Amino acid sequence: MTMRNSANVVVIGGGSIGCSVAYNLAKFGVEDVVLLEKDSLASGATGRCAAGVRQQWGTEENCLVAKRSIELLTTLSDELNAELDFRQSGYMLVASTPEETDQLEENMKLQNKLGIPSEKLSLREAEELVPYLNFSEVEGIFFCEEDGHLDPFKTTFAYARAAERLGVEININTGVLDIVFDDGVKGVITTEGKISTNLVVNATGPSTKYIGNSLNLAHPVEPERHQILITEPLERVLGPMIISFQHNSYIQQVPHGGFIMGYGNPNEPHYINYKHSWRFLENMAQKAVQQLPVLKDVRVVRQWAGHYGISPDGQPVLGEVPGYAGYILACGCGKGFMLAPAIGEGVAKLITGESVSIPIDKMGIERFESGDLITEPAVV
Template sequence: MERREMKAQGAPQCCCGCGGGVHKCDVAIIGGGVHGCSTAYHLAKKGYKVALFERDYISSGGSGRSAAGIRHQFGTEVNIRLAQYNMQVFKTLEKDLNYPVSLEYDPAGYLWIAYSESQLAQLEKNVAFQNELGTTGSKVLTPAQIKEVAPHLNVEGMLGASWNQEDGHINPHTLCFAYADSAKALGAEIHKHTPVTGILMKGGRAAGVHTTKGDWEADSVVCCAGPWSVEVGKWLGLDVPITPERHQILITEAVERMKHPMTLCLDDGSYWKQCPNGTFMLGWGNPEEKKDTEYTSSWDFLDEVTTRVLAKMPVLGGIRLVRQWTGPYDNTPDFQAIVGATPVPGFFLNCGWSGHGLQFGPSVGRILSELVAGEKPYIDVSMFRYSRFEEGDLFFETACI
């Protein structure tokens, strides 16, 4: 609040000692994860002069630390419709952006496994809804059918699964780099290692950003800072209801490619897949994990995840582990994103993607560019509005862990 009032007085001034006035752009973006980079690309494509600020390196936050699963399989209308768009875009994104490095798009399939009648009933409901909205390929499998798509799986105790062969994997780093580099090629400024430290205000509007390398005046500011959006919101007196939560993943040495899709077990929250380079990625959502954004990893996770996954995939016994890492979920009260305008004119949010936001980069980057341009978004995302928390109008995504 103090910062807001301080910056609200007079014209924004540059404090970097460059000797010049303030830098100028149309839209300033905070955060170089998939949402910041995709938003920058889509705005630049519309002809906006964009400046993106990432305090560390591109993809250093949740995006680069994700399991990079991509899927049609969601349980709410808005996510199913956005997912249809994302999955279509992923098929040709590398070619469409003319990107010289592989995005590793790999439609190796995605299984959601149920061990109880209630889990199976929810998966059946989700699949029926996906099909009703026009998703092709989503279906419910019996244990015998699960064995056909994932022959190495121990199906003991499984009642069924939902499945879509077109779902799978993308490389989260090259996805972010591809959007950032393509935005740059269209004229966007990409400032790495440049933390935003405040929002410039003018006449009650967000009018730019204050960074460690100077001030940038802008007509609009878009905050794509993941769990750190809470801090950015505070500068403006906004209460962004995000709770960070650590999640850990590990990766094995590469082994011969075997037929194995992304597999997620609803009984204990473990998931694993074989990546295109032959490594296996193992994850597990520990409900007791600390609610912060620290990046430290634990032995407990190593023990827990390997015990769980090996019980379901014994063929992985003896495989060597290479590394382990931690990333933050940015959980909201209903595990749905916060997208759109805020009570501060000129200030937009695109954050709160909880544990499933990497794959929404393509669709929601486009939507942010439409919202900033004052256009009607191609898919209605008003249910993601910031005010829903105050209004008590939460809507829960059932297909997330």
């Protein structure tokens, strides 16, 4: 099939966010949408992620975007006509110091105010939920039963197939080399030729800052490497995702029984680096066994690395860039897979001029110039 040479909107990036944006644009009536992906769908951060979805964030913006995503997820499988493995098995955030507990308590108050049903658990309540967790180093435990797991591949492909059914053209193995800009977006130059358009959505996640050299725009999104591993399957011993702030790590037993776990080092230099190391394997194994001694003799099946595309305040960067008519960002969230349903809906509605249910006006790039930042305190 030959690629269209003009489009109403070009979405760059075939991860969860790009596919959600493309689907939602078509859903809200935009015709001639083209999505361009340089490799294959979900080959970036999305296909490398830990599949967790949570609403337990520490800023109003992140809480509201995550809450809207969970609302959408409860009916998304029917809407997209696909099984997405969405399981509301909960998320448990574990604090090991009084300072961490205070911070999580403050976050919980904000979440509750916004209608998110997170709660502080007593030790006994937590032990009932996760009997295999080592509670010796635990100071405070926070839980939200609506949070849980969602399959990143199934979700991204479901968005993409549903978008195609609504007329979106998806071109994989098609990289965007540059954006044509002349007093507004005029098109994109790709590895397969040029497409004329007046609207481009940059949904390239960790690669955001590498897009559109001719725009001469400093994108405030950096690729932050995170390593991750998965074990052989075990019989079910863990329901919720466990996040430990002391260990700066997460552990979840996924539907097929394997344990997925990982962490990153925010102080590493920021560039695309898919290397993963023995040191990570060793450290992660120690962190995991300290928290869940039952994992002591479990074999690791695979490890890999990917990137958070992270902004300076740990919140998404959404909307049109002032002074760059037609250039829209849908990126910048460290843990963005879980936010993709609401970001896709929000960005599409912004483009069609409908009212948006997430606070997209507070999430624009201009906040980095004005210094008007509220930093997310709960990224792990």
